[in-house]
Each structure stands twice: as structure tokens, then as C-alpha cells.
Amino acid sequence: MKKPRLLQGRRGLALSILALLILAALAFWLARAASPEQTPTAGAAAMLAELQDSREPWEANRGDLSRLMSDLRSDAIASAALGADAIYISTTDAQRYWVPDQSGRVATLLLEQYAGGKALFPLAMFQTDADKPLYQRLLPYSPIALLLIGAALFFAMKTRSFAVQRKGSGITFADVIGASEAKQALSDVTAYLRDPAAYARLGARPPKGVLLTGEPGTGKTQLAKALASESNASFIQVTGSDFSSMYFGVGIQKVKALFRTARKQAPCIIFIDEIDGIGKRAEQQRSSDAESNRIINQFLAEMDGFDGASGVLVLGATNFPNSLDPALVREGRFDRSIAVGLPGLDDREALFRLYAGKISAATDLDFAQLARNTVGLTPAAIAYIVNHAALLAARAGARQVDMHHFVDAVETCRIGEQPSGVTPMSPADRKRIAVHEAGHALVAAELKVGRVEKVTILPRGQALGVTLVTPVEDKRLHMESELRSRIQMLLAGRCAEQLYFREVSSGAGQDLQEASKIALSMVGALGMGPKGSLLSLQAVRDAHIEFDSGDSIRAADQLLQQLDRDCLALLQRLRPALDEIAERLLAEETVPGEEVLAAIARLPAPHDASVSSILGHALSSVERVAASALDAPDSFELAPVVAVEPEDDGPRML
Numbered sequence: 001m002k003k004p005r006l007l008q009g010r011r012g013l014a015l016s017i018l019a020l021l022i023l024a025a026l027a028f029w030l031a032r033a034a035s036p037e038q039t040p041t042a043g044a045a046a047m048l049a050e051l052q053d054s055r056e057p058w059e060a061n062r063g064d065l066s067r068l069m070s071d072l073r074s075d076a077i078a079s080a081a082l083g084a085d086a087i088y089i090s091t092t093d094a095q096r097y098w099v100p101d102q103s104g105r106v107a108t109l110l111l112e113q114y115a116g117g118k119a120l121f122p123l124a125m126f127q128t129d130a131d132k133p134l135y136q137r138l139l140p141y142s143p144i145a146l147l148l149i150g151a152a153l154f155f156a157m158k159t160r161s162f163a164v165q166r167k168g169s170g171i172t173f174a175d176v177i178g179a180s181e182a183k184q185a186l187s188d189v190t191a192y193l194r195d196p197a198a199y200a201r202l203g204a205r206p207p208k209g210v211l212l213t214g215e216p217g218t219g220k221t222q223l224a225k226a227l228a229s230e231s232n233a234s235f236i237q238v239t240g241s242d243f244s245s246m247y248f249g250v251g252i253q254k255v256k257a258l259f260r261t262a263r264k265q266a267p268c269i270i271f272i273d274e275i276d277g278i279g280k281r282a283e284q285q286r287s288s289d290a291e292s293n294r295i296i297n298q299f300l301a302e303m304d305g306f307d308g309a310s311g312v313l314v315l316g317a318t319n320f321p322n323s324l325d326p327a328l329v330r331e332g333r334f335d336r337s338i339a340v341g342l343p344g345l346d347d348r349e350a351l352f353r354l355y356a357g358k359i360s361a362a363t364d365l366d367f368a369q370l371a372r373n374t375v376g377l378t379p380a381a382i383a384y385i386v387n388h389a390a391l392l393a394a395r396a397g398a399r400q401v402d403m404h405h406f407v408d409a410v411e412t413c414r415i416g417e418q419p420s421g422v423t424p425m426s427p428a429d430r431k432r433i434a435v436h437e438a439g440h441a442l443v444a445a446e447l448k449v450g451r452v453e454k455v456t457i458l459p460r461g462q463a464l465g466v467t468l469v470t471p472v473e474d475k476r477l478h479m480e481s482e483l484r485s486r487i488q489m490l491l492a493g494r495c496a497e498q499l500y501f502r503e504v505s506s507g508a509g510q511d512l513q514e515a516s517k518i519a520l521s522m523v524g525a526l527g528m529g530p531k532g533s534l535l536s537l538q539a540v541r542d543a544h545i546e547f548d549s550g551d552s553i554r555a556a557d558q559l560l561q562q563l564d565r566d567c568l569a570l571l572q573r574l575r576p577a578l579d580e581i582a583e584r585l586l587a588e589e590t591v592p593g594e595e596v597l598a599a600i601a602r603l604p605a606p607h608d609a610s611v612s613s614i615l616g617h618a619l620s621s622v623e624r625v626a627a628s629a630l631d632a633p634d635s636f637e638l639a640p641v642v643a644v645e646p647e648d649d650g651p652r653m654l
Helices: 009-034 042-053 065-073 105-115 134-158 180-185 187-194 196-202 220-231 250-264 287-305 345-356 367-372 379-396 403-415 427-446 480-501 506-524 537-542 550-573 575-588 593-601
Strands: 077-082 086-091 096-100 123-125 209-213 234-239 268-273 312-318 336-339 451-456 463-470 590-592 623-628
Touching: 042 077, 042 086, 042 123, 065 086, 065 096, 065 105, 077 105, 086 105, 180 187, 180 220, 180 336, 187 196, 187 220, 187 312, 209 220, 220 234, 220 268, 220 312, 234 250, 250 268, 250 287, 250 312, 345 367, 345 379, 379 403, 403 463, 427 451, 427 463, 427 480, 427 506, 427 550, 427 575, 427 593, 451 575, 451 593, 480 506, 480 550, 480 575, 506 550, 550 575, 575 590, 575 593, 590 593
Parallel strands: 077 123, 209 312, 209 336, 234 268, 268 312
Antiparallel strands: 077 086, 086 096, 451 463, 451 590, 463 623
8 A cells, every 4th residue: 555645755754753752742641640649638538539520519509708717717627628719618517618719818828727737627739730730731722732733734745845756757859749949959958967067067057947938739848858858867847836825935935845856856857837827026016916926036046046067957838938027037047948839741740640559540541631731730739639530430430540530530620529419500591601601712712821621511619610721831921911811711701791691690700800810910010001000019018108009900990991892802703603602502511622623713704913913822820710600799899999981982782
């Protein structure tokens, strides 16, 4: 049976010894309490025995000082017992009573009678402080002692040493597919951890901290574990929220315990996942702010306190590097920031091969095609796709996971799960959704926003219909024409509804939200607005300058209206293809992307040069355009925007 973690190591030995000492002291007190403290006379002993059993015979009759003095003068007292705050009297005629003595003067009077040398009657001491056992004298203070002991034990448990993996994590750089740039940047860190004395001999100061940044699921945690194995160093993994506590001072003690443990286990890597949970220092307007500031200050002091050749490296990972305190990421603390990017085409193919080898997959899988269809996905998303493909195969009762299971899993990751038991839609709604999705697909294909995989009017996730458009290449740099084409693709569903039905529906709500984000980014951050403004709103916010965002909102709205008119004009030119794809969707519910391209190729008239001039390449992010089912469209609160009268009303609705 495995011992509890609290009883392991030297801490468990110390707690065991403390428990034995407490038990021994308790046994001593009980034995001392059981031993006789005095040897009273026979009469006094009999009275004490009766008092131990019950004091009711005496407490039933309360006497006063005059009665006591009368009994003293007449020698009517058979025996007496002095208590802590009362005197108990037994008379010669078998009467019993008690006299209160909070001040102790009555007891003094009786003792003066004995001082004269004459024993008037047997006198004993009963329940005085001197007669009480030690544990009874300490009993009133037991709640405070128990509270202090409990607080000490709780504090010790909260600040216990962190778990250390002394033989690496079992993961090497070869097990981490992709992130070649990050692995190359960590190579000199590996050399330092293997031989820190070599750096010290040359006078070189090795890095104290390395910050890994990147999107969620790109493999930052795996890189940290692989670095520990490659460096043959101990590994301590914590999170930024581990230092938070509702009790003051506990977080600071955790920071001290973390670095103390790392120094003992050097060479050692401290990996702090989600390090942005530590936060930033702020003005101490609340008590929680003061505690958070002290935790960050202690962390900074610890990083400055250990020697560069001590063999301790702090490795942090975050998705929000801007949320860290500037003093934490300065040179001398986190000396290096490494960006972990998305996997490329070859890396995605290798990831599919790796995860497919862990399931009962078919031997004829086209991993190259799967890699091409998953542009922009993280390693975590690819692992989910492989696992979901296995779940689909098990649900269908298949003996192995085939290619179509992987294709369905990719679509599920892109556009959501296909719901079951959906209420059938009316013919009018089906026609509107078909026109909406056909507009998305045709504009995406005509402007070459990406590769149109399929278009369907079957519900997927929260969408009533979906057009699946995937990028054709990995890109990090996007031209203004590409962003404009993407906005037109997002507006195409709404424009198609205007073209056919002369009014729009709530299905374009999500499309307008995505288009507005791009337009606001173009106007406020990229200098691509219609008025040619180059001012970045993020720089204004960072400078803490008050500004009115109304002009930027109006410029973004003007850009959206301009692109909406261009999109409507493009759909008018593509009207025959729009009719054909909409009819095919109503008849078959799903149309492949190849048929969308074929419908555009069959158009008789050449396209206008003004439309072809805005052709662009695919974006590197996943494109998802869908007719969303909004249950409560009135729940959105938009900022007031002053309407701008367009110069041209555009083509009329047909």
C-alpha cells in the first residue's frame, strides 16, 4: 500500500515523531491525574469521595457567613472542604451546606483558626488550582492551541515541496513533431543545463528564463518536457494559478518553496504553464491586489537571487505574453522569448502518421491529403481528429478506421458535429439557406479565397447550412486584396438573399460579426481604411490617450458598405451559376466544390476586370461561413454609428 504523500520522506518522519510526543504527553497527564495528590484524614476523605460523586447535597442548601461562624463557635462542624470559589460544610447532625467564597476571605478565616494550633475539624482541599492536573489547567486554552496546530498543519500542507521528476519526462525532441524553430532555439539551453560550469569558466551568463509563446495546442508543454529529457535535468511542473491562495502569505511561501526545491535538485527546469496567471502588478486598491503584488515581487526576487551557474532554468508558457508584468520579462530574468508556431504541411503529415499508428487505422490512408485539408490546425486539433475518426468508426461498427472516417472527423473539427433529430425546415427556409450558402461558395471560388471543399444545407453545429472553405497554403502575411476578398465572401450570403428575396435574415449575423472584426482591424491597426488613416488604435490605447472611436467605427462601416456593393455586383454577374448551385442544393442538399468551379466555368460572358483585379490567395486561417440560427437576435447591443450616405446606391434588387 502506498503511503500518503504527506507521510513520505523527512516530513513524514517529523510528523510521526510529533504525533508520538503528543501521545506520550497525554498519557503522562492522564497518569498524573489518576495518582492521588494528597492523603486527607478519614473524615475528609469520605467527604471528598462524596463530593467527587455529587455536590448536590451541599449545593441544595446555601449558607451564609453567620451560620458558618455559629457552627464554628459551637463546634458543630464535622468536616469541611475548601474549593476554588466555595466552602463545603458537613455538620455533626448530618446537615450539609455550602458558603460562596469568590474572594477567598472565608477560607482565610478558617485557616486562621488552624493557625492557633487547635484542630477544630478535618479540613481538606477540593478542586483548587493546586489540585488540578496539568491538562485540566491547560484545558481552557485548548481551543486556541488546537487552532494554532491546525493552522500550522494546513500551512505546512499548502507550502509542501513540489513534485520533482528526477529522471526526465520520458519525452525527447524527436517525439515533438514540428516546432523546429523552437527546438533550434532551445539547443544552447540544453548545452547549458548539461554543463553549467563550462559557461561559468568562460564568464558567460546563461539564460535564467525562457518564455514560450504561441496559440493553444501548439505543443509548448511537450517542448518543456522534451527539454528536461534532452538536458538530463530534473523537472518541476506548476501553473501560474498554483501561487494564488485565499490566505495571505501562502502564495509567497509557495514561491520560496518552489525555488528552494529547484536549487536542491539542480540541474533543474521549473516549468510554469499559463504563467500569465501570475498577472501584473497593480495599484493596491484592494487587499487581493496587495497580495498579488507581493507574490510577483517575491518571484522577481527569487529569479534575481540564484546564480547563473546554479543549473536552474525557469521555463514559462503562455498564450497571452502581453498579460505578463514588464519587470518579469525583462532581460536578466526571461532572457529569451521563443514563438511556437503552427505545424507546416510535412509536420501535419507526420502528426497524422504518429497518431494513426496508435489506433487500428487502414493501410491505404492518404496522409498527404489529410495534411493539405488541415491547414492552420494545431497538433492538439490533429490529435482530436484522429481520435474522433476512431470514435466514428466504433460508432459505425467498423473493424478499422478508414479514410472516410478521417474526412468526416476533419469536417467535424472544421464546421461542427452534425446534429441528429433536427426539426425539418419549411420549403421557404430551405430555399433561403440554399441561396445563402450558394452565394458564399461562388464568391469564395471566384475570388480564390481558398479551396471550396463542399457546400451543404444540412445543419452542422449551430449553423443551418455550411460552406467549407480551406486555405491552400500556409501564410503569415496577408495582402489588403486578400482581406477584402475574405470580407466579400462573408457578405456573399447576405447579398445573395438581397438579390433573390429583397430582404435579409438573421442567418447572416455570424458572418457580419466576422466581417466587422476584419474591417475594424484593417481600419484601426493595419492602415487599410478607405480614408487612408495610418494611426493604430492599439498604440493610442497603450499611450493611455483618450480618443473617440466613432471615426474608426464609421470608417469600418464605410468599408463594409463599399465591399457589400462590390459583392452584390459580383453576384449579379454570377447569377446563372447562383441559380444552378441553389437548385442543386435543394435537390441533393450537398454539392462538392468541384461542381461550384464547373458552374463558374460554364458562364458565357467574361468577367469584368474590376472584379478580377481583387483576386487574392487563400488566408492561413480556417474559413467557416455558415447561416447561423440566432434564437434571440435582439440580444446584441451595437454601438451607435452615424450613417454615411454612399455615393452610389449600387445595382437595384432583382
